[in-house]
Amino acid sequence: xxxxxxxxxxxxxxxxxxxxxxxxxxxxxxxxxxxxxxxxxxxxxxxxxxxxxxxxxxxxxxxxxxxxxxxxxxxxxxxxxxxxxxxxxxxxxxxxxxxxxxxxxxxxxxxxxxxxxxxxxxxxxxxxxxxxxxxxxxxxxxxxxxxxxxxxxxxxxxxxxxxxxxxxxxxxxxxxxxxxxxxxxxxxxxxxxxxxxxxxxxxxxxxxxxxxx
Numbered sequence: 516x517x518x519x520x521x522x523x524x525x526x527x528x529x530x531x532x533x534x535x536x537x538x539x540x541x542x543x544x545x546x547x548x549x550x551x552x553x554x555x556x557x558x559x560x561x562x563x564x565x566x567x568x569x570x571x572x573x574x575x576x577x578x579x580x581x582x583x584x585x586x587x588x589x590x591x592x593x594x595x596x597x598x599x600x601x602x603x604x605x606x607x608x609x610x611x612x613x614x615x616x617x618x619x620x621x622x623x624x625x626x627x628x629x630x631x632x633x634x635x636x637x638x639x640x641x642x643x644x645x646x647x648x649x650x651x652x653x654x655x656x657x658x659x660x661x662x663x664x665x666x667x668x669x670x671x672x673x674x675x676x677x678x679x680x681x682x683x684x685x686x687x688x689x690x691x692x693x694x695x696x697x698x699x700x701x702x703x704x705x706x707x708x709x710x711x712x713x714x715x716x717x718x719x720x721x722x723x724x725x726x727x728x
Contacts (some may be wrong), residue, residue: 572711604712641699644691646676672716
């Protein structure tokens, strides 16, 4: 029988090649040298080769590229794609979107205004996922409901209703609640990495999020 992972094994730490800081893998992006000597993002941490770890934010990835830190860490001449940070953002965005699809199949999501409002009132939501192009009035009401919830859910507003619909197998998906639990914890890890590359909600939502209902 395989022994269960210890806490230390489950949360491994790596050194960021930009700052030298040692941090949990969940806060880093792994890169490897591809067969052609180019730097390749490995978000799933499964590609063969020595891992080159960089903090999960655009500034760090761009610094590693501009300062030749990938080559220095690998002790070999590596070529860096000019759009490496954009590549990482696209891959992270897709992983977050795919994670919603997995959560739907696992029964970890609730859809629709009334159902989501009920989950928020019961304090069962880890995340409120709102379509970025949803009607402002409905969004304000939902954000106000979320603000009153205990505990308050985090708010995510990256995807359009069409993108959410394609990922979740529905149409006109506007309001979604990600139920608290292990699935939400795993998704949160991906979302936090994405937050280093793009905002998790449009700036104009901030006022609505904090306004009194």
